[in-house]
Amino acid sequence: MADMSEIEKRFDIHEIAKNKKQDLDRYVCNIYCCHSTGCKSSGSDSILDLMKKSIEEHGLQGKVRIVATGCMGLCAQGPLIRVEIKGQKDVLYKRVEPLISRIIITEHVVPALKLEEGQEFVLPDFLQEYVLSLDLPFFKKQEKVVLKQAGHMDPEDIQEYIAGGGYLALEKVLKTMTPEQVVEEIKKSGLRGRGGAGFSTGMKWDFASRVKTDGDKFIICNGDEGDPGAYMDRSILEANPHGVIEGMMIAAYAIGATEGWFYIRAEYPLAVERIEKAIKACKKTRLLGNNIMGTDFSFNIDIRLGAGAFVCGEETALINSIEGKRGTPRPRPPYPTDRGLWNKPSCINNVETLANVAPIILKGADWFASFGTATSKGTKVFALTGQVEHSGLIEVPMGTTINEIVNEIGGGVPNGKELKAVQTGGPSGGVIPTEYLNLPLCYEELKKVGSIMGSGGMIVMDETSDMVDIAKFYLDFTVDESCGKCAPCRIGGKQMLLLLEKIIKGRGTKADIEQLRQIANAMQKASLCGLGQTAPNPVLSTLRFFLEEYESKVAKNEK
Amino acid sequence: MGDASVAAQIANKWRKKRGSLIMALHELQDVKGYVPWEDAMELAQAMNIPLARIYEVLTFYNFFKLDAPGKAVISVCTGTACYLKGNDKTLEEFKKQLGINEGESTPDKMFHLQCVRCVGCCGLAPVCVVNGKTYGRVGAGDVANILAEWRKKFEDESKE
Numbered sequence: 247m248a249d250m251s252e253i254e255k256r257f258d259i260h261e262i263a264k265n266k267k268q269d270l271d272r273y274v275c276n277i278y279c280c281h282s283t284g285c286k287s288s289g290s291d292s293i294l295d296l297m298k299k300s301i302e303e304h305g306l307q308g309k310v311r312i313v314a315t316g317c318m319g320l321c322a323q324g325p326l327i328r329v330e331i332k333g334q335k336d337v338l339y340k341r342v343e344p345l346i347s348r349i350i351i352t353e354h355v356v357p358a359l360k361l362e363e364g365q366e367f368v369l370p371d372f373l374q375e376y377v378l379s380l381d382l383p384f385f386k387k388q389e390k391v392v393l394k395q396a397g398h399m400d401p402e403d404i405q406e407y408i409a410g411g412g413y414l415a416l417e418k419v420l421k422t423m424t425p426e427q428v429v430e431e432i433k434k435s436g437l438r439g440r441g442g443a444g445f446s447t448g449m450k451w452d453f454a455s456r457v458k459t460d461g462d463k464f465i466i467c468n469g470d471e472g473d474p475g476a477y478m479d480r481s482i483l484e485a486n487p488h489g490v491i492e493g494m495m496i497a498a499y500a501i502g503a504t505e506g507w508f509y510i511r512a513e514y515p516l517a518v519e520r521i522e523k524a525i526k527a528c529k530k531t532r533l534l535g536n537n538i539m540g541t542d543f544s545f546n547i548d549i550r551l552g553a554g555a556f557v558c559g560e561e562t563a564l565i566n567s568i569e570g571k572r573g574t575p576r577p578r579p580p581y582p583t584d585r586g587l588w589n590k591p592s593c594i595n596n597v598e599t600l601a602n603v604a605p606i607i608l609k610g611a612d613w614f615a616s617f618g619t620a621t622s623k624g625t626k627v628f629a630l631t632g633q634v635e636h637s638g639l640i641e642v643p644m645g646t647t648i649n650e651i652v653n654e655i656g657g658g659v660p661n662g663k664e665l666k667a668v669q670t671g672g673p674s675g676g677v678i679p680t681e682y683l684n685l686p687l688c689y690e691e692l693k694k695v696g697s698i699m700g701s702g703g704m705i706v707m708d709e710t711s712d713m714v715d716i717a718k719f720y721l722d723f724t725v726d727e728s729c730g731k732c733a734p735c736r737i738g739g740k741q742m743l744l745l746l747e748k749i750i751k752g753r754g755t756k757a758d759i760e761q762l763r764q765i766a767n768a769m770q771k772a773s774l775c776g777l778g779q780t781a782p783n784p785v786l787s788t789l790r791f792f793l794e795e796y797e798s799k800v801a802k803n804e805k
Numbered sequence: 806m807g808d809a810s811v812a813a814q815i816a817n818k819w820r821k822k823r824g825s826l827i828m829a830l831h832e833l834q835d836v837k838g839y840v841p842w843e844d845a846m847e848l849a850q851a852m853n854i855p856l857a858r859i860y861e862v863l864t865f866y867n868f869f870k871l872d873a874p875g876k877a878v879i880s881v882c883t884g885t886a887c888y889l890k891g892n893d894k895t896l897e898e899f900k901k902q903l904g905i906n907e908g909e910s911t912p913d914k915m916f917h918l919q920c921v922r923c924v925g926c927c928g929l930a931p932v933c934v935v936n937g938k939t940y941g942r943v944g945a946g947d948v949a950n951i952l953a954e955w956r957k958k959f960e961d962e963s964k965e
Contacts, residue, residue: 284926287939321928475885477925512831512868514925553827554867554922570826572865588823631886631927638928672885705885719888723922729865 257532259413259539266409273311275355278328278397281314282484283477283516284321290314293325293347300351310355316485318397319388322637323378328397331358334367340378349373383654384636389617389643391625392601396485401520404527407488413533415604419496420541428500429455432603435611436623441468441559441596442674442700443776444622444689453583454501454593464592465503467494467600468564469510469517472556473672474723476703478627479597481639483510483517486601487524491547493600495538496607498545501593506547509564512554521549556673556727560775561586561594563729574729575775596701598627618644622688622699632669632705635660642687649683652706663708667791671700673720673727674780676787677713696787698780713792714799718746720784724777735778738769742785754800763789811836812844816851826854826862830869839870867922875910875917877955880934884923891944892931896920898945902952915959916952 255261279285279294294314301310318326323340329350330336339350350373358367369377390396400406407413419428433448457463467490471479483490494506510518525547528534536544550568557563558573565587567573586592602624606614615623622644628651631637635657642651648668652658659665667677670687676697678685685691689699707716725739742765748754766782773779789796815832819825829848834840840863849856863869881887881896900906903916910917926932929941935955940947 283924284928287926287929287932287941321926324928471925472922474883474923475887475927476923477927480925513921513923550824550828551831552866553831553869555865556922567827568824570824570828570862572861629927631930632889637886637930669885703885705889707889711889719885 259408259417262405262531263409263411266405270311270406270409273309275306275310275329275331275359277310277312277355278315278318278330279312280316280318280324280326280397282317282321282481283514284317285324285326286516288324288341289344290325292344293327293342296344297327297347297351300348301355304351304356306355306359309359313400314402315399316396316401317393317481317639319393319640320378320384320636320638326378326397329354331355331367333363334358334361336380337369338378338380339373339376342376346373346376382636382657384638384640384657387650387655388641389625390641391605391614391617392482392489392598392627393485393639393641394605395489396481399486401485401487402523404488404524404531404533407486411608412488412604413492415607416492416495416499416533417539419499419607420539420543425455425500425502428496428607431611432500432606435606435614436618436621437599437602437606437614438622438689439596440598440602440626440701442671442698444699447595447599450583450593450595451497451500453581454503454591457584457591459591462505462588462590463501463503464505464507464587464590465494465498465501466507466509466564466568466587466592466594467597468559468561468594469508469514469597470552470559470564471511471514471597471701472559472727473674473701473703475631475705476629476672476701478629478639478702480511480514480517481629482597482601482627483514484520487517487520488528489601489604490597491521491524491528493603494547494595495533495545496603497593497595497600499543503593504545506545507568507587508547508549509558509568510549510551512551518549518551525549555729556723557729557775557777560777563775564594565592572729574731575777577774598702619686619688621690626687626699626702628702628704630656630704630706633659633663633708633711634706644688645686647684647686648678651687651704652683656706659706659708661708663710665706666709666711667707667713669697669705669707669716669784670703671698671780671783672703673724674698674776674783675700675703676783677707677716677791679791696783696790698783713788713795714746714750717785717788718743718750721746721781724781728777728781732772732774732778734769734772735774735781738765738773739778739781741765742769742782746785749796749799752799753803755803756797756800759789759793759796759800812847813851816848820852826852826859827866830859830863834869839873841873842871872910873914875914876959877915877935878917878919879951880919880921880924881907882922882924882926882930882932882934883920884927884930886927886930887923887932890931892933894945895931895933895943895948898948902948915956 325342327339429451437447438444555573558567560575563573563575582592627641728735730736819829933940
């Protein structure tokens with residue numbers, strides 16, 4: 247490396263990492279301030295400004311670094327602030343108000359920095375009520391792969407990502423592996439699509455890599471997270487944009503893609519902004535463009551936004567939408583890997599799937615496969631919401647039980663209420679009643695009880711939830727979002743919704759329940775795309791586990 | 806700069822790029838708050854796309870507005886977490902106090918009420934967003950205060 251020119255040094259990731267690490271080592275205190283959509287909504291913007299000002303007032307700019315990070319997980323307790331001082335215990339603050347943020351600087355950071363080595367700082371009592379214990383099961387029981395650096399890194403700083411080992415996986419792939427070896431490694435890891443269906447990522451890449459093309463081949467990142475009540479992909483894009491981009495570049499190398507596309511919901515402006523900035527930074531660092539890292543690999547990435555249509559998460563609809571058309575699906579085959587975007591072979595992967603790629607390449611398929619169950623490997627990010635004490639973003643190994651997630655990590659149901667059911671898979675999934683509390687969360691087990699893994703929404707329902715009403719809520723959503731192209735979905739969904747409304751209003755009969763089942767079966771078999779095929783799931787699963795609630799609503803009309 | 810040139814500029818930026826219609830419409834709505842018919846016409850000509858194709862796209866996607874919304878756009882989240890925590894009641898309260906339905910604006914064009922699918926802040930459920938400002942853990946009882954806050958804001962602005 248001694249003969250590297252100055253210009254080469256500027257673009258060498260090892261040089262960048264070395265310099266950035268030296269730069270970061272200067273700070274004795276890091277204050278991480280969660281700056282994702284949830285905490286921003288709770289006011290983290292003004293807190294960030296205030297803390298920066300306060301640090302300047304105390305003349306501590308050279309010692310204390312304030313970092314705006316991605317999601318720290320416990321969104322319900324936001325804004326969250328984590329203070330890490332060398333030689334002292336880390337402290338996590340919850341529900342920080344502007345005034346408190348200044349007090350944290352004057353009563354915690356400033357005095358703690360004055361201590362001599364070996365002295366332990368004792369937090370004043372009045373700050374204790376804002377402290378969130380890091381020993382909570384919420385933090386202890388998680389296993390972070392995708393979100394490893396979330397909350398500990400400035401997502402808008404490419405140098406910090408590189409300093410933490412970023413783009414080393416890309417270098418390893420470009421310089422020491424053939425595309426076939428990359429595909430093999432991903433196959434061996436057992437990684438499956440995190441968007442919901444759980445298809446083997448390695449297999450998909452294998453198909454895509456075998457398709458010969460005289461022109462373009464595309465890799466597409468599906469960031470159209472439509473499940474209402476889920477925000478895993480948004481958080482990953484916000485917290486670790488470079489991780490997703492690196493995964494996409496490795497995928498591109500493996501399948502021989504010439505261009506990459508991000509398709510992101512327009513409702514996620516911060517995620518879009520972070521990806522835009524990350525792409526720009528990559529171009530500036532020559533990690534995107536021609537002859538990346540001095541190899542033959544050339545690649546570029548562009549972004550297209552969604553415009554509020556749930557069906558666009560379906561891959562053929564998504565392709566139409568990127569092309570600037572109505573997002574209606576088309577029959578498969580041909581699969582996008584043969585004929586996708588602009589009729590060119592295209593491989594579509596979900597955000598979380600791509601975020602898993604770089605860690606697998608760096609640490610090996612065996613390491614990744616050491617998490618999870620026999621058929622579902624690695625970790626999964628869930629958005630734990632609804633009637634649960636600690637609502638937020640979590641990452642756990644596949645195979646973790648519902649009980650561990652809801653009652654340990656989630657801290658159980660609040661207000662002394664009883665747990666009734668957990669819903670996974672959003673409008674395409676189903677409810678899981680309490681008798682399956684020890685069900686390990688993996689693709690196969692969830693399917694057995696009539697639900698799906700989905701993209702990772704997990705909604706906790708307490709005893710007050712009306713299951714027929716929940717079924718109606720989801721169906722209302724899918725009917726509204728049906729693109730109208732095929733009759734089973736367009737007409738079937740509407741008719742089911744009318745029947746549900748009739749039952750809820752107390753005018754239904756047992757025959758209506760039977761009719762619901764029949765339409766549901768027809769929709770599952772005859773609909774064109776995943777939206778219609780899975781739309782009846784919430785109804786079928788509530789019918790399976792909570793039939794008595796339907797029956798009690800129709801009972802009076804049966805006498 | 807006249808209205809006409811906004812559409813022309815956007816068309817110029819996106820004309821030669823692939824899959825650009827939705828992006829162009831996003832930019833137009835960002836500037837105007839909605840997609841006026843005249844601008845859609847101009848975009849059609851400048852980008853050489855049939856007007857019918859543009860309206861086909863505009864009417865398919867929930868995000869695009871064809872009419873000028875009120876000054877304060879109130880978005881009530883109807884995602885699952887917000888629904889479970891009773892945001893439907895908050896929506897009803899907004900409707901009652903404003904005297905309009907979802908998707909409508911008040912006659913004085915001050916408020917526009919809409920439902921959104923999920924703003925991704927489920928930890929703060931139930932959530933409402935007014936012109937980008939998020940209100941977490943809202944209930945029907947907060948509606949009057951939120952409306953008063955924005956009325957006062959507009960009054961103060963008009964005085965200046």
